[in-house]
Amino acid sequence: xxxxxxxxxxxxxxxxxxxxxNAAPTVTFQGEVSxxxxxxxxxxxxxxxxxLPTVPESSLASAGTTAGLTPxxxxxxxxxxxxxxxxxxxxxxxxxVTAAGNLGNVAAANPAGNVAIQLTTDAAGTTPVTLNGVTxxxxxxxxxxxxxxxxxxxxxxxxxxxxxxAGAVTAVVEYTLSYQ
Numbered sequence: 519x520x521x522x523x524x525x526x527x528x529x530x531x532x533x534x535x536x537x538x539x540n541a542a543p544t545v546t547f548q549g550e551v552s553x554x555x556x557x558x559x560x561x562x563x564x565x566x567x568x569x570l571p572t573v574p575e576s577s578l579a580s581a582g583t584t585a586g587l588t589p590x591x592x593x594x595x596x597x598x599x600x601x602x603x604x605x606x607x608x609x610x611x612x613x614x615v616t617a618a619g620n621l622g623n624v625a626a627a628n629p630a631g632n633v634a635i636q637l638t639t640d641a642a643g644t645t646p647v648t649l650n651g652v653t654x655x656x657x658x659x660x661x662x663x664x665x666x667x668x669x670x671x672x673x674x675x676x677x678x679x680x681x682x683x684a685g686a687v688t689a690v691v692e693y694t695l696s697y698q
Contacts, residue, residue: 581632584676585675590672591671592608594666600663600665603659603661608654608671610691611652620635620636621691625685625687629688633682643674
């Protein structure tokens with residue numbers, strides 16, 4: 519009888535193994551094949567650092583306040599000559615995105631409190647970009663017959679959760695282009 523009980527137990531475990539194998543995490547790969555590709559740069563560099571100005575703590579005194587708007591330019595060059603106007607979306611993927619859709623402060627030493635970085639769709643800061651996963655922003659357009667184009671975006675400090683406290687601010691966003 520003990521042999522039959524062990525055999526049933528071994529068979530039960532053996533039947534569960536395929537189920538456990540299917541429960542493993544997955545990796546999804548995504549990409550894009552396009553008739554158009556270009557070299558992209560931010561402020562003339564592939565990997566850029568955009569320096570925002572130092573602002574007084576008093577300029578960020580309440581939640582939702584912005585300061586230090588700084589334009590940055592995403593340029594494309596070395597494109598195949600456009601046969602027609604081509605809209606190019608800039609896809610942003612933020613690291614440590616806040617609940618409000620801004621770039622969280624990841625400064626390692628002496629971080630400022632209640633401060634995030636907000637991206638805007640233009641250099642004037644008129645329309646904020648709310649990051650939510652991969653977020654596509656329009657603006658780049660490769661005109662017919664051209665091989666390069668550029669678009670200015672903005673970045674600014676924004677307070678979340680109350681008045682800012684002094685300290686360092688660092689935020690990171692990845693970008694890629696989507697040819698439409």
